[in-house]
Amino acid sequence: MDAPHVAQARRLVRDRFPDALSVVLAGSTASGRATASSDLDIPVLVGDDGVTHRETVRFEGRVVELFVHTRAGLAELFAADVANRRAAMQYMYAGGLVLVDVDGAAGRARALAAADLRGGPPALGARAVGSRRYGLTDALDDLAHAGDPVEALAVAGYVLTAAADLLCDHRRAWIGGGKWLPRRLLEADPALGAALLEGHLRLCRAADPTALLEAASAVLDLVGGPLREGYRRTWQGTEPSAP
Known part of the structure; x- marks a missing residue:
């Protein structure tokens, strides 16, 4: 102290x-x-x-x-x-x-x-998990095919946050923002959390998205896999138009 x-x-x-x-x-x-x-x-x-x-x-x-x-x-x-x-x-x-x-x-x-x-935190409902799975699936596709390095950095930030949100929910662990995101993420899952953080760092330093794509895909696999074709969400009036 x-x-x-x-x-x-x-x-x-x-x-x-x-x-x-x-x-x-x-x-x-x-x-x-x-x-x-x-x-x-x-x-x-x-x-x-x-x-x-x-x-x-x-x-x-x-x-x-x-x-x-x-x-x-x-x-x-x-x-x-x-x-x-x-x-x-x-x-x-x-x-x-x-x-x-x-x-x-x-x-x-x-x-x-x-x-x-x-x-522990309350679990996300099936609707919320589905919305997050869909959003992360779409972002991973954007990241894999990003031609602009500035856009790739922006998408990578979303991928890290979205994957951390799903992983913390899966582990029934508290989430965090800012500097607390990596701290809470490592508490939730030391191995996969570290893989996400190291993948994000590698993209930022070397413009290589491979490790982040692999780690975020592993998170998707834990929570039901990628979600795209067949996804349907009825608008409830208080939700954003996109995940």
Whole structure:
């Protein structure tokens, strides 16, 4: 744990949230991955008369992401993060460093977060899996025949994200975005996850799509195989026109 980062977080809490019920320092600082420029991710539980919100501030020259919530707000955030299969707030609480814990409030929140994480994300329904299979099948064909290197890079990004989504669902593992995509992907399936990431890196470095095509095809095989001819989806009014 980076002591200067922790001390800085404690000073911010004393300055801005003297009446907080619970404060947790999460993110790269809590996981030991902080750099000199890392921001601070801080979930803050306030009283029921507070307002649930997210706010970005700069404190002593460092960017701080504040996740402020009441007890009811935290329950809603947890539910939303389970529904979107990311559990971002749960990971913050379960893996963060407790800075403030009034009457066990932080401990109770951490226990709820841990229970959600153990339960795993909800499975995608057959309709959603079919839509994703179709989209990935189409993207693999585009990637295999891409003539423009810029377009190939764009398609490769979609292939990686779509394959990761299907693989994490197949393994009943939480997904992630940005830097958390590779981390969650490797947790879900160390071997196939690494193959996807290495294939994407190889395409970016050497313009060779072969390894990414093979890895993403292996993911498709796990979830029912490529899907094109015979695919039919009835529009339900709230979905995009394309997968």
